[in-house]
Amino acid sequence: AIRSIHAMEILDSRGNPTLAVQLELADGSAVVSRVPSGASTGAHEAVELRDHDKARYGGKGVLKAIDHVNTIIAPALKGMSATDQVAIDQRMIEMDGDPQKARLGANAILSVSLAVAAAGAHSRRQPLYRYLGGLNAALLPVPLLNVLNGGAHADNNVDIQEFMLVPVGASTFREAMQMAQETYQALKSLLQAKGLRTAVGDEGGFAPDLESNREALDLLVEAMEKAHVKPGEDMVLALDVAATELKKDDGYQFEGQLLTGMQLIDYYQLLVRDYPIISIEDGLSEDDWDHWQLLTDRLGDRIQLVGDDLFVTNPERIARGIDEASANAVLIKPNQIGTVTETLEAIRLARSAGWNAVVSHRSGETEDTMIADLAVGVNGGQIKTGAPARGERIAKYNRLLTIEQSDSALTYAGWEAFRR
Ligand code: PGA
Ligand code: ZN
Numbered sequence: 001a002i003r004s005i006h007a008m009e010i011l012d013s014r015g016n017p018t019l020a021v022q023l024e025l026a027d028g029s030a031v032v033s034r035v036p037s038g039a040s041t042g043a044h045e046a047v048e049l050r051d052h053d054k055a056r057y058g059g060k061g062v063l064k065a066i067d068h069v070n071t072i073i074a075p076a077l078k079g080m081s082a083t084d085q086v087a088i089d090q091r092m093i094e095m096d097g098d099p100q101k102a103r104l105g106a107n108a109i110l111s112v113s114l115a116v117a118a119a120g121a122h123s124r125r126q127p128l129y130r131y132l133g134g135l136n137a138a139l140l141p142v143p144l145l146n147v148l149n150g151g152a153h154a155d156n157n158v159d160i161q162e163f164m165l166v167p168v169g170a171s172t173f174r175e176a177m178q179m180a181q182e183t184y185q186a187l188k189s190l191l192q193a194k195g196l197r198t199a200v201g202d203e204g205g206f207a208p209d210l211e212s213n214r215e216a217l218d219l220l221v222e223a224m225e226k227a228h229v230k231p232g233e234d235m236v237l238a239l240d241v242a243a244t245e246l247k248k249d250d251g252y253q254f255e256g257q258l259l260t261g262m263q264l265i266d267y268y269q270l271l272v273r274d275y276p277i278i279s280i281e282d283g284l285s286e287d288d289w290d291h292w293q294l295l296t297d298r299l300g301d302r303i304q305l306v307g308d309d310l311f312v313t314n315p316e317r318i319a320r321g322i323d324e325a326s327a328n329a330v331l332i333k334p335n336q337i338g339t340v341t342e343t344l345e346a347i348r349l350a351r352s353a354g355w356n357a358v359v360s361h362r363s364g365e366t367e368d369t370m371i372a373d374l375a376v377g378v379n380g381g382q383i384k385t386g387a388p389a390r391g392e393r394i395a396k397y398n399r400l401l402t403i404e405q406s407d408s409a410l411t412y413a414g415w416e417a418f419r420r
Helices: 063-077 086-097 106-123 128-136 173-193 215-225 260-273 289-299 315-324 340-354 369-375 392-408 414-418
Strands: 002-013 017-025 030-034 142-148 162-166 236-240 251-254 257-259 277-281 302-305 329-332 356-360 380-384
Touching: 002 063, 002 173, 017 063, 017 106, 030 106, 030 142, 063 106, 063 340, 086 106, 086 340, 106 128, 106 414, 128 369, 142 173, 142 215, 142 414, 162 173, 162 215, 162 277, 173 215, 236 257, 236 356, 251 260, 251 329, 257 260, 260 277, 260 289, 289 302, 289 315, 289 356, 302 356, 315 380, 329 340, 340 356, 356 369
Parallel strands: 142 380, 236 277, 277 302, 302 329, 329 356, 356 380
Antiparallel strands: 002 017, 017 030, 142 162, 162 236, 251 257
8 A cells, every 4th residue: 555655856858847756655665756848748738737936947846746746645645555546546637626637737646646557566566567558568669769850859940840760670679779779870970971960959869950851851861871771671760740839820830931731731742752751740730630630531541640739648639539530640648648547548549449559758858767668568569769869768768678688578569560
């Protein structure tokens, strides 16, 4: 049973405050969980409660959320069994009472929900992925590694936020990471040779000043060739356009022009024709349901179309998307919805419609590795957790390398992850 829950303020990878929770069980053992934070957040996400006290961390402190954990949530959960995840999450949802968890804060609620999952696994003496997924957990996910950045994640003139390497042809996770890392290093050499910047963005990707999105894609294909990785065979590409950030009242601001949703769809069709692209995330903005449907109708049988800001890991929005055939995959970020139970529900719902579910980090991360276990546990076959660089990204990859090494029942998802 839960003996105590204690939250404290720690820092994320951007140096902004976030929550860590230590949960102690009756036998004296303890687990710690930490909460991530986004930058290009969707308007429909659950509320991340910040202090807005300009005297501390420019208003970004999380002392209110911490106080909610320590004085409201902790006393209510004391004595409950850590394996009662559903009941505990339900209790917190009811205590908050707001559909976007604005009262206690989704960051407060998630910090506890994550710690309860870790404690539940600990008390069952199971690895977290096995505890979450049971015998259904059979796959190591294909990593989608963000190596080139634009948009809100970089100060350059590239509009697409993320260009990702997808080492889909590897036969093990370990080989996938090596292939990706060697391509990442080849990309770095190419940028250096061209006199371009190799400083990295929030997720470890490079953010050079390039002329166009196509120039970025050409560089990635060139990097693969330089690393002796076959484009379209060993490795393919994925994009996160993060189009909500490009949306203006009368269209999308893209490569110096104002485009309609339809023009953007035409543009994607040409990119997919010319480059080995397997997946496009947030190709349209978070409320542009009509164009999402058109995009899926046009490209949905050829590539994966992932809703991030569109669905915000919210079962209600995913249900609408399934109903309207708005996409064919969902990005899964536990802090967009605020509990482990609702995160699992979102994944179940998406997969019941034959959709893929891509487990994802946030641009502001910590050393927490829960999402690595989540990706294995739900058997979705894909994880998006940044470049093979920066400690907070590497922590997730190292966790997956360790899981692969320790559990011979798991196999690398490879191409299978993109079959629907
Ligand atoms: P965020 O970016 O964590 O800043 O929202 C990641 C994404 O858009 O997928
Ligand atoms: Zn995104």
